């Protein structure tokens with residue numbers, strides 16, 4: 367008897383975009399010119415682009431049709447109201463402030479809520495989120511469970527918070543020094559790992575006791591909801607849509623990069639339930655982003671987002687989306703390549719420390735490996751390790767994260783399973799020659815978010 371059947375994409379392809387094929391020799395030149403930083407490659411030098419799932423989704427025909435319905439009025443665009451309706455319907459938050467992307471919302475919220483000397487606990491950090499917290503005078507405190515830092519741990523909900531750690535922190539610093547707890551669904555830097563509903567509920571109960579709000583980084587909330595449906599007791603029969611709503615209802619405010627889950631190429635928002643915070647945010651958005659009914663977006667972008675949100679919470683969509691990531695992950699696992707377990711929802715994260723045990727972390731193993739994979743096949747990945755972790759705000763020393771990862775991030779609805787096969791073969795081939803991979807030396811380091819623009823040279 368057949369117990370499980372294959373998934374397939376719940377769509378067919380209507381338009382295609384040619385890819386660029388290069389030789390190894392060309393790629394060696396390109397990556398050298400790019401300072402061994404995949405962010406500095408031109409996209410025409412890339413064959414399969416797994417740099418990020420951000421803004422790289424293929425929109426649906428409904429979304430493209432909606433683009434023609436852009437109401438480009440400076441104030442009160444009809445598309446803003448459609449977006450507001452979608453947010454009320456699928457996420458439930460009361461007030462909406464659109465922003466050009468996720469970090470626009472993080473900027474505004476951090477400025478409003480964080481005071482100098484505050485502490486902001488979170489289930490691991492995201493680069494831009496933490497930087498905005500720090501620029502507003504706060505100190506990020508990692509309260510994710512310890513399993514999240516161990517690529518081998520097969521804990522199903524590595525995005526969970528260590529509630530004891532949080533309560534100790536509250537007692538040590540005082541609840542008035544903690545403006546909010548920051549919760550990401552899913553946790554990008556941990557390898558695309560979900561938080562469980564049980565942990566979120568317990569977190570809600572604990573923070574309520576101290577009057578501390580929860581801010582939800584809901585960038586990949588539908589993927590998180592899918593993992594709850596698949597793996598958490600009591601959720602098998604609930605639709606992803608319902609689970610998404612249940613997650614949002616346990617939180618007080620949200621920042622969203624709609625460039626991921628919500629299937630648009632640009633866009634984001636801040637959503638809050640507190641009227642006073644909304645009024646401040648609505649006032650501040652006009653300084654940094656644009657008027658409160660467009661926040662840096664064109665009307666057509668807001669329309670595409672409203673439709674993208676509705677498509678993103680469909681069970682059929684999300685099963686195929688995560689299914690494709692699992693397909694690639696399983697291939698690499700079967701080939702013996704060390705990756706973060708369990709396989710994440712938006713990408714496969716290679717454990718560069720295990721892949722390249724002959725390199726020290728100061729020789730940038732993940733950065734080196736991403737460059738090496740590019741040289742091998744033109745597949746572009748991203749470093750998520752010591753370069754991304756930046757420097758300690760006080761000592762100025764390099765942070766040394768436990769996780770030194772290369773992220774193969776899968777754009778939504780863009781590549782086929784055959785592309786995934788090519789990627790797996792390339793990683794495998796680099797793995798077979800792994801002892802030849804040399805480390806890197808950083809020769810240029812920008813002050814903020816250095817991973818975007820840092821340059822490197824190959825060590826001798």
Ligand code: F0G
Nearest residue numbers: 418420467468469492494554583585623
């Ligand atoms: N939060 C999370 C969890 C993210 O992954 C990102 C972006 C942001 C916030 C910021 O949103 O880019 O719209 O300003 N992540 C991208 C990535 C850049 O490649 O993982 P943004």
